[in-house]
Amino acid sequence: MCNRYVPPHVAEIERLWHIGRHNQPKWWLPELFPRGQGPFIRRARAETDYSTELVVGQWGLIPWFAKTATLPYSTNNARSEELANKASFKAPWARGQRCIIPVQAFWEPCWETGRNVWWRFKRADGDPFGLAGLWATWVDKATGEVHESYTMLTINADGHSLMGRMHKPDPKLPPDAQDKRMVCVLEPADWNAWLAAPVQEAGQLLRCAPAEVFDRP
Numbered sequence: 001m002c003n004r005y006v007p008p009h010v011a012e013i014e015r016l017w018h019i020g021r022h023n024q025p026k027w028w029l030p031e032l033f034p035r036g037q038g039p040f041i042r043r044a045r046a047e048t049d050y051s052t053e054l055v056v057g058q059w060g061l062i063p064w065f066a067k068t069a070t071l072p073y074s075t076n077n078a079r080s081e082e083l084a085n086k087a088s089f090k091a092p093w094a095r096g097q098r099c100i101i102p103v104q105a106f107w108e109p110c111w112e113t114g115r116n117v118w119w120r121f122k123r124a125d126g127d128p129f130g131l132a133g134l135w136a137t138w139v140d141k142a143t144g145e146v147h148e149s150y151t152m153l154t155i156n157a158d159g160h161s162l163m164g165r166m167h168k169p170d171p172k173l174p175p176d177a178q179d180k181r182m183v184c185v186l187e188p189a190d191w192n193a194w195l196a197a198p199v200q201e202a203g204q205l206l207r208c209a210p211a212e213v214f215d216r217p
Contacts, residue, residue, distance in 0.1 A: 001077045001167070001181050002152055005106035006031050007038050008128040010054075013102050016128065017041050017191075019054045028056055034076040035060050040099040040150045042135050043195050050196055055099075055135070057148030062138040063088040069138065069147045078134060078151045080184060080206040089151065092134040098194055098202060099150055100186060103129040108166040108182075119166065124215040130191055132184035132206060155206055157182035162211040185209035 007028055013019055019041065032038045036059050044053040060076040062069055065087070075088050083093040092098075105122045106129075123129055132153040139146050156179055157163040163182035170178055184206045186194050194205050 001154060002106050002108065002183050003076065004031070004033055006104045008102050008104045010039075012104075012128060013039065013041075013054060016130075016188075017052060017054070017100070017102070019052065032059055034074060035070075038101070038150070040101050040133060040135060041130075041195075042097070042099040050192075052195065055148050057135065057150050059152070060149060061088060061092070061134060061136050061151035062147055062149040063136065064091055064138065066138060069140065075149075075151050077154050077181070079181070080132075080153045080155045080203075083134070083153070083203075089134060092136050094199065096199060096202070097135050099133045099135040100191055100194065101129075101131040101133045101150065101152055103131055103183075106183065108163070109168065110166055111168040112165060116168070119216050122215045124213060129183075130186045130188065132186050132194060153184045153206060154181040155184050155208055156180070157208060160208055160211065162214055162216075163208070182208060185213060 028038050029036050037056055038059045039054055039056050041052050041054055044051040060071065078089045083089050105120055107118045107120050109116045110119050133150045135150045137146060137148055158176055158178055158180050160182060164180050167180050186205060190205050194202055
């Protein structure tokens with residue numbers, strides 16, 4: 001699970017995702033934690049043809065049935081295996097409300113020493129990550145205020161040579177059934193398909209990235 005990351009500068013997002021400055025939204029924090037305001041990229045809702053837009057929203061998806069924008073539970077991460085059935089995520093997943101989350105670096109906890117040591121991950125090629133996510137728009141019925149939000153998808157990383165080492169192990173479970181989690185890294189060649197493909201095809205893009213993709217201290 002990811003609970004801390006650094007988004008790229010807007011100029012870097014423009015360079016990689018071809019988002020023009022006319023599309024530049026409001027600010028975001030240089031380091032993000034759950035419920036912070038961060039950038040994500042989705043298909044433009046106002047266009048009939050394929051185009052993308054850069055949006056800023058809450059990191060922590062607000063489901064349609066929420067009574068308030070401040071949730072009592074965490075929705076910043078979503079297990080990719082549960083998207084079709086989990087109440088908070090099944091509607092955005094079925095509707096194709098997929099997004100790309102630009103990430104310069106993220107942190108994960110390693111407990112191999114017996115204590116929590118934060119490891120900082122970047123792409124080995126120096127570019128930002130494009131991580132798989134879902135987005136939602138929620139409207140406060142009392143005030144009419146519109147809230148954009150998103151969640152970061154994760155996948156089982158048991159057996160992954162790098163990400164399988166992250167997170168505190170559960171002593172009650174065997175090593176091959178810990179359900180260690182990692183973010184779903186989308187390669188540039190898959191970005192358009194992730195945003196535009198049918199649901200079944202998009203689901204095939206949710207896989208573990210090779211360890212060689214990641215660079216860490």
